[in-house]
Amino acid sequence: MEKRLQGLEKKILIEAGETPAVVYEMKKQVDSFREKLESVEHLSWLGLFKDLSEGAHKPSPFYHKRTLRKTREECDHVREKFLQMSSLEVSEEVRQYLKTPTFDNWQWEDAEIMVLLQVMYTDLDFIATFRIETEVLQQFLFEVYRRYNNIPFHNFKHCFCVTQMMYGLIWLIDLRNKMDAIDLLIMLTSAVCHDLDHTGYNNAYQINARTELALRYNDISPLENHHCAVAFEILEKTESNIFRNLSMDQYKRIREGIIKCILATDMTRHNDILNKFKSILSDFDFTNKDHKEVLMMILIKVSDISNEARPMEVAEPWLDCLLQEFYNQSDMEKLEGLPVTPFMDRDKVTKPSSQTGFIRFVLLPLFIELANLFPCLEQHIIDPVRKALDYYTEMEKALEREKQNWAQSENTAKSKDNVEGHTESGLDAASKLHAQNTTVVEETVKK
Secondary structure (H helix, E strand, C coil), X not given: CHHHHHHHHHHHHHHHCCCCHHHHHHHXXXXXXXXXXXXXXXXXXXXXXXXXCCCCCCECCCCCCCECCCCHHHHHHHHHHHHHHCCCCCCHHHHHHCXXXXXXXXXXXHHHHHHHHHHHHHHCCHHHHCCCCHHHHHHHHHHHHHCCCCCCCCCHHHHHHHHHHHHHHHHHCCHXXXXXXXXXXXXXXXXXXXXXXXXXXXXHHHXXXXXXXXXXXXXXXXXXXXXXXXXHHHHHCHHHCCCCCCCHHHHHHHHHHHHHHHHCCCHHHHHHHHHHHHHHHCCCCCCCHHHHHHHHHHHHHHHHCCHHHCCHHHHHHHHHHHHHHHHHHHHHHHHHCCCCCHHXXXXXXXXXXXXXXXXXXXXXXXXXXXXXXXXXXXXXXXXXXXXHHHHHHHHHHHHHHHHHHHHHHHHHHHHHHHHHHHHHHHHHHHHHHHHHHHHHHHHHHHC
């Protein structure tokens, strides 16, 4: 395009002696297009983007402004800040705010988030009950932070949001008086570890692309199995094993519980888990081990997809992040000739359309069943989700109206062009006929 434009510019310069304003405008547009190819993430597969990553780490295919894995410098910097802040006293106001579903994660940077996670373990009395040394907890939290990747949605901040919602639910529904401390420890730690080393491509992609994870786990919840494996890799190291002072039986129970909770976050198991929960609701018993296990799975599922239960100014940026990750995946699927996941296709999915169906058919049915067991949750998580549904429904209607108006104005413009075209062709025919008649008259006069 640039070469053709340069040729055109040269030709005009020779013939006209100066470059018209329209050529400058065209040059500006070409520069803008080049900049777009180099910087817009979903166009970067064209191979024209500038590699802005540092070091020898391989950048992720689309989220290329940072390396997929955190750099050592990045980790060391955050670790230093975390250790400096960890000795500071967190105010009572923040501690209470941390227990609410309205908590705003966007105000906190990664080092501060690690301090808040430490507060959760402290305020639930896990430190004393399970003899967790502060240094070991800090090393565990740092290793967790390090193993979450630089991707738009399934990152360390998402890990914190899910854990914070789980923490809030534990206090809201008074689980400390209903369940064993070890069950609460399982749920909180599962939330912390539930998306470790997520690379931004879901199970459908892993299976269709025949990735190493899909092959290793035989297409059965590849990501969730991997998250569990990474969690226990961290816990295998003595310096980051927060369970190292527990008995073998306690550790075995915790390991089994964490695996069940993390595997429950695979959305292909959603209906099975929800139906199982519905079947035990009428005679739910906190002393029944099976009942408690299903509840623990429901609680981590609710926490995992709870963004819409938060205030709109907190929730909406998360939707933007999620759509970015979805679009990145569908771009990669198109590039590699794989089946394109319909709800991730940027050519078909809009912001409101992605949410209305999800809230109506996934979120609300799940949240309502949990509120049937704990009625106090109606105001805390169901009312905000209903408001979010109204918000995105209105947005969807507005987009549809805009689309119709645009189509109408385009049709009007086409009709106008057709009328003008017919008028012009009619005038052309009349003038041709007039010319023919004039010629005939002239020839007759000559004769």
